[in-house]
């Protein structure tokens with residue numbers, strides 16, 4: 204069997220984007236390589252596919268790229284989480300703290316069934332605010348977050364510890380690539 208590709212090799216780091224001090228981990232270089240993108244989705248499916256989930260829940264925009272591909276691969280549904288004013292039917296929302304100010308994400312109120320097992324997927328875990336907001340909306344619908352997956356985790360920001368703190372869930376949390384320094 205061929206050995207798995209080293210996915211970290213396909214991520215480009217751009218210093219001081221979008222502002223000074225941020226080392227931006229650019230996934231576009233991985234996306235543009237067919238075998239690397241496929242390997243990424245295959246690895247996520249291997250880590251999360253056994254959890255019996257029936258939906259993948261993802262936030263725009265970068266999360267959609269990976270979430271839609273994983274949902275297709277696993278043959279399960281895809282639920283979009285969007286910024287305000289984008290979803291047409293009744294929504295639930297969570298407002299969460301950013302480094303400066305706040306942000307709000309929405310999900311359709313009827314997107315998940317009570318007791319449904321779901322996976323949350325995103326390209327990157329930084330402070331954990333985005334993913335935590337998604338988990339809160341899943342719990343508001345009485346669904347069960349069974350897995351949380353990331354392509355990239357920025358270990359130094361400690362997002363993993365904040366993800367489920369105080370929430371009534373204990374999903375499997377896994378990331379394909381870890382950066383120990385920001």
Ligand SMILES: O=P(O)(O)OC[C@H]1O[C@H](OP(=O)(O)OP(=O)(O)O)[C@H](O)[C@@H]1O
Nearest residue numbers: 263264265325327328329330331332333
């Ligand atoms: O762990 P956190 O501190 O919440 O950061 C991680 C989030 O930040 C990025 O999204 P961004 O909000 O930049 O939006 P985009 O996908 O539209 O680029 C990334 O795609 C994650 O969703």
Ligand SMILES: Nc1ncnc2[nH]cnc12
Nearest residue numbers: 225226227228229327329
């Ligand atoms: N360092 C980083 N690189 C890419 N996306 C991010 N989102 C939050 N922090 C990021």
